[in-house]
């Protein structure tokens with residue numbers, strides 16, 4: 001396996017006191033590791049968690065002289081919950097220097113969000129889409145600020161077949177449900193949205209990135225194989241398979257949040273290494289790298305995704321143009 005990409009240690013020396021971040025899905029995996037590092041550097045991190053008790057449990061120890069984690073309820077499965085989260089956030093904070101759209105679900109059984117969207121498209125893309133759009137004014141007022149959209153190598157596709165985004169049937173109403181295709185579609189939407197948003201925000205001081213965090217030993221694969229199989233049988237294979245720790249899985253997002261040069265690459269895709277890139281040349285990953293999926297660079301598809309997503313979440317299409 002190629003080596004894990006790690007942040008320049010100098011980035012972790014930066015003083016983040018007075019800075020405010022939101023990390024979604026902050027109770028687990030790369031989310032908790034991202035939150036820990038930002039708090040260590042003095043930031044206030046709003047840990048946006050579906051299960052508040054799990055968020056409290058995971059972040060209780062995260063407090064120092066300058067920094068702290070604050071748990072707030074956010075269920076991306078519900079547009080009402082996203083709207084309530086933003087109201088609660090705004091009532092407490094005037095600024096937002098970084099938004100990390102980290103939460104996610106993978107290969108879920110066929111299902112619908114509270115608003116009737118296919119679960120993975122709804123949680124991974126639409127919930128974060130609404131969250132980001134509702135926070136744009138605060139991000140702009142706090143510039144320089146950054147948005148990191150956690151995607152996956154899966155957005156590129158598998159076994160040499162590019163993932164697709166079917167905006168005529170995003171919820172699998174007219175085709176049979178395929179959990180992997182639905183995950184890949186949702187993560188492709190995330191990369192396309194990040195690139196489109198970066199263009200809309202040019203000149204505002206808000207930069208936007210998408211990432212593949214690496215193949216992390218986390219709870220994400222719970223719908224793919226039982227956790228005990230992962231934690232007991234698979235553990236000896238972790239090294240050879242190149243599975244990352246939570247801390248390693250947070251590096252790409254932290255690089256995008258903290259690197260001085262990153263804003264010059266707003267809109268681009270940053271990736272850890274992955275055996276899943278069908279083109280061997282891409283396997284070492286890169287900060288940033290060109291996505292192997294040509295759909296990422298389809299501007300008409302991106303415009304349509306913006307329009308369709310805005311309609312689905314009940315935003316005035318006009319008002320979601322930055």
Ligand SMILES: NC(=O)c1ccc[n+]([C@@H]2O[C@H](COP(=O)([O-])OP(=O)(O)OC[C@H]3O[C@@H](n4cnc5c(N)ncnc54)[C@H](OP(=O)(O)O)[C@@H]3O)[C@@H](O)[C@H]2O)c1
Nearest residue numbers: 025028029030050075076077103104152215216218219220
């Ligand atoms: N693990 C990998 O190998 C890998 C590879 C590529 C990309 N990624 C991406 O990396 C991100 C983090 O994954 P991870 O590996 O750290 O997984 P994880 O440990 O399963 O963490 C996922 C987080 O998302 C939260 N979440 C799930 N549904 C939610 C909802 N409806 N509303 C709000 N939060 C919700 C989870 O909350 P609960 O604990 O309450 O469920 C958890 O905090 C995901 O976007 C994933 O797609 C991971």
